[in-house]
Amino acid sequence: MAILRILVVDDDPEMRQILTQFLQQNGTIALAAAGEADIRKHMASGRIDLILLDVMLGDESGIEICAKLRREDDVPIIMVSALSTDQQRMAGYAVGADDYIAKPFNTELLLARIKAVMSRTRRTASLAHRRRLTRFEFAGWTYDGRTDEVTSPQGYQVTLSQREIGLLQALLANPHIPLTREEIAAAMDATGEEGDASGRAIDVLVGRLRTKIEANPKQPKLIKTQRGVGYVFATDVNKVDA
Amino acid sequence: MAILRILVVDDDPEMRQILTQFLQQNGTIALAAAGEADIRKHMASGRIDLILLDVMLGDESGIEICAKLRREDDVPIIMVSALSTDQQRMAGYAVGADDYIAKPFNTELLLARIKAVMSRTRRTASLAHRRRLTRFEFAGWTYDGRTDEVTSPQGYQVTLSQREIGLLQALLANPHIPLTREEIAAAMDATGEEGDASGRAIDVLVGRLRTKIEANPKQPKLIKTQRGVGYVFATDVNKVDA
DNA sequence: CAGCTCTGTTACGGTGTGTTACATAAGCAT
DNA sequence: ATGCTTATGTAACACACCGTAACAGAGCTG
DSSP, X not given: OOOOEEEEEOSOHHHHHHHXXXXXXXXXXXXXXXXXXXXXXXXXXXXXXXXXXXXXXXXXXXXXXXXXXXXXXXXXXXXXXXXXXXXXXXXXXXXXXXXXXXXXXXXXXXXXXXXXXXXXXXXXXXXXXXXXXXXXXXXXXEEOSSSSEEXXXXXXXXXXXXXXXXXXXXXHTSTTOOEXXXXXXXXXXXXXXXXXXXXXXXXXXXXXXXXXXXSSTTSOSSEEEETTTEEEEOSOOEEEEO | OXXXXXXXXXXXXXXXXXXXXXXXXXXXXXXXXXXXXXXXXXXXXXXXXXXXXXXXXXXXXXXXXXXXXXXXXXXOEEEEESOOOHHHHHHHHHXXXXXXXESSOOHHXXXXXXXXXHHHSOSOSOGGGXXXXXXXXXXXXXXXXXXXXXXXXXXXXXXXXHHHHHHHHHHHTSTTOOEEHHHHHHHHHOSXXXXXXXXXXXXHHHHHHHHHHOSSTTSOSSEEEXXXXXXXXXXXXXXXXX
């Protein structure tokens, strides 16, 4: 499992500071956002594993944001609130929050919840592939998120094998973030753990994908290799809602 | 979604009574169990969709039972306890409980939690138990759920054999979810157990169905194969209630 | 009985995917 | 620069998986 990347959303700067610092001290990467615009910026620019979302965000409503995000994405969301009446909790669950936690909270409890939510979503994801209603676009290519074909900038249809699709999805989900071979393998298998780090399977797979979608496979523009690390998808990706 | 079958586990008969009654009044089937032996009996004799497990069970430990069940099965578990210190909660999550709720609890909150957990875990329990009088529509095709014919987008009637219908129903009931050959066989036979995992019967059957309903059987758009896994119905399906 | 349809089995060929081996490129210390 | 070391690209191979044609029973009809 890669390091968790958690997005803390709160309109109070002090609270953001406390939370991100605490999370960083506990082995995660914590990013901060003040409102919906911020959230989208972070989501677009990189992988987010979990969102910690305050219910009261000044003039925006955490509940509504949660509902919107849930409609577009599968990111796990934990709602945070000073109020914790049953009605509040139900509102949170109703819009698809994965958990609900009341302020002030025991910090260890927070970590336990995060762990629990992550293990739950990983389990359900491996059982039933979640539907991906998201359509991707990058450098003129489009991928509808469902079939096994991508269309080139010139309009050609290119058929990809299943592993190639898996690889492409793993990369598309994390644009500009270098992924190790292990992370790629884990993302594709979705079976969670196992360690076949020895083989060169990923390298060969990347090569095959490059011959299909790179204009000049010898000088790749989309999938770049980070020597000693892994591979990066080095182009901006648009997630277009279907 | 079929009716939920919930197993209430508590050593206090009165509590069992209250909970099962409440759940039954709210549209679920509630069964009761006092301890581990009881649980196993129920699990063996029929489908259980969710377990409501008390932490304090007299001489048995709910935590331990939860850990054991989780090791053997994927049934969602909600832990219930009078004590709700943070330590307790963490213990619950640590052994794999899907949620944790404190007594006394608001009954509506309980329902919301159940709903939340189920939607997270939603891999349909057993396909075989589903009711099948529903009328389906997909990609222009319609199937009335009763006869042995489907009508093509162009209005042609295509007659399917018994097994082909069974296969189609199994796939239609789980759109976008890859099914293994075993799952498909189980869903079609409905005899519960089987063993014939070796044969290629399903493959041949899929091929025959494809020649009947795929525009281009060589490049199927409806029934896709997941190498190493099984088959998926890869198109949106409308279930029109009859 | 013959003839028909339905369904599972077998066999063969094609395709996808991981492994290996070697060539090339990138880094690094002289 | 030069040489040495390590990482990556990729062709060739091996194997498992899948599509499907051909075949064989089973069951049904007349």
